[in-house]
Amino acid sequence: MVVVKSVTIDGESIHVFRNGIYIFESSSGFTLELDLIVSEVVVKKYKTVENVIVEIELKDGRIINSIMHVKILTGGLPQINLFCELDDIHDYEGFTRVGENDSWFPNIEDGITIEEIRKVEMPNEDVSIKLNLPIDQVEWIKKHKKKSLNEMFQKLIYEYWEKQDA
Structure with missing residues (x-):
């Protein structure tokens, strides 16, 4: 063979x-x-x-x-x-x-x-989320670069995910 x-x-x-x-x-x-x-x-x-x-x-x-x-x-x-x-x-x-x-x-x-x-090898996918946030949060988000927002959201989602599974 x-x-x-x-x-x-x-x-x-x-x-x-x-x-x-x-x-x-x-x-x-x-x-x-x-x-x-x-x-x-x-x-x-x-x-x-x-x-x-x-x-x-x-x-x-x-x-x-x-x-x-x-x-x-x-x-x-x-x-x-x-x-x-x-x-x-x-x-x-x-x-x-x-x-x-x-x-x-x-x-x-x-x-x-x-x-x-x-x-x-984890694939990454682009995702668009429509949110209704207070203006100060929108301004805070707009001040940050896409890369740092991606890292922040990944960490936030994984932490929340782990708490839900516990």
Whole structure:
């Protein structure tokens, strides 16, 4: 069985939580498929990209360099599927082969949660809040920079959250 050691996309090493690499066999030919559980930040970065340059380092020392198509998989955990067509599968000795009529595909979601992923890389989202505050509080808020307000609100929310869970 082939095991992936590291993945680099467009020259940037990405944190991979789980992966499955295999050759998909269909009536139209063979494709190399790499399913990755990654962070939500990585999914957001590549969700509008069609093709990437990928370097896959395998545990046995082999390195695969290829231009691959990107497909974002929806549903459970944040996943990316990278794939490319193969002309010659002889260079891919030891890879699992999956046919288009097979019911088995690598299940890479088992044993990992979104909370574990977010401990490694927490995504940030912009949020707009409409408040009705006294004018002196509005003036105080306007005097502060966005970065310091973000830090203050994060701390305030986490402290309030912890008190609610206690």
